[in-house]
Amino acid sequence: MENNEPYVPEPAISRLPWYLACVSRLRAQGVEYVSTTAISQELNVESSQIAKDLSYLSIKGKTRIGYEVKELERGLYDFLGFRREHKAVMMGVGSLGSALIADSGLSRYGLDIVAGFDVNPDVVGRSLNGKPIYPLSELSRRVGELGAEIAVIAVPVESCAEVAEMCVAAGIKALWNFTPFRIRTAPDVVVQNTSIYAHLAVMYNRMPRHKD
Numbered sequence: 533m534e535n536n537e538p539y540v541p542e543p544a545i546s547r548l549p550w551y552l553a554c555v556s557r558l559r560a561q562g563v564e565y566v567s568t569t570a571i572s573q574e575l576n577v578e579s580s581q582i583a584k585d586l587s588y589l590s591i592k593g594k595t596r597i598g599y600e601v602k603e604l605e606r607g608l609y610d611f612l613g614f615r616r617e618h619k620a621v622m623m624g625v626g627s628l629g630s631a632l633i634a635d636s637g638l639s640r641y642g643l644d645i646v647a648g649f650d651v652n653p654d655v656v657g658r659s660l661n662g663k664p665i666y667p668l669s670e671l672s673r674r675v676g677e678l679g680a681e682i683a684v685i686a687v688p689v690e691s692c693a694e695v696a697e698m699c700v701a702a703g704i705k706a707l708w709n710f711t712p713f714r715i716r717t718a719p720d721v722v723v724q725n726t727s728i729y730a731h732l733a734v735m736y737n738r739m740p741r742h743k744d
């Protein structure tokens with residue numbers, strides 16, 4: 533697939549939502565202009581790094597004044613894809629899957645979980661937060677009619693490979709994988725692995741060790 537947009541390194545993409553949160557706060561306080569130095573003081577990121585990250589957006593700051601806050605906020609929202617609606621299906625509606633379906637925050641970031649799929653008869657046929665939960669066997673026929681391009685995977689780790697394969701066969705283009713399984717799939721399918729436990733491990737590692 534041809535893509536003419538500039539390649540943005542992952543660490544830069546990961547920092548942009550922090551800038552967005554910062555400028556949204558400033559906009560709510562009525563601030564009109566912000567410099568990279570001011571963002572730098574709030575977030576403890578070098579201002580040269582912020583300027584470089586923001587250079588991927590087509591928004592230009594003004595010398596000595598900085599960026600117009602509203603324009604920067606809008607630009608970050610658009611660039612990050614948070615304004616577009618991305619339809620997703622939830623694979624596995626257990627403890628984590630139910631929490632993600634119930635989370636109203638995801639839609640503010642452009643992710644609309646439109647339905648869930650599960651194999652548990654106690655769960656299938658119900659709806660959660662107004663979202664229907666279908667049997668896994670209906671995935672291939674439902675994905676197209678739902679218009680979903682993303683699958684959020686929260687099934688037991690041993691089912692992940694099979695579920696990921698079914699999602700891709702059904703036409704899903706991106707997999708947001710919460711299981712510890714490392715998915716191998718076609719190169720044009722985007723896989724994003726997420727683990728809150730990995731962040732916990734980093735936090736523990738940085739804490740002073742307990743002395744026995």
Ligand SMILES: NC(=O)c1ccc[n+]([C@@H]2O[C@H](COP(=O)([O-])OP(=O)(O)OC[C@H]3O[C@@H](n4cnc5c(N)ncnc54)[C@H](O)[C@@H]3O)[C@@H](O)[C@H]2O)c1
Pocket residue numbers: 623624625626627628629649650651652655668685686687688689691695709710711712726727728729
């Ligand atoms: N990445 C993280 O931060 C994080 C946090 C919590 C859990 N997890 C992972 O998420 C996954 C789910 O955890 P949980 O605590 O919600 O488990 P859970 O047992 O509560 O839920 C799993 C759900 O998946 C369903 N399921 C089983 N096989 C399926 C299949 N083939 N297709 C569709 N649905 C199927 C089950 O019926 C159940 O409803 C696990 O792999 C766990 O390791 C990751």
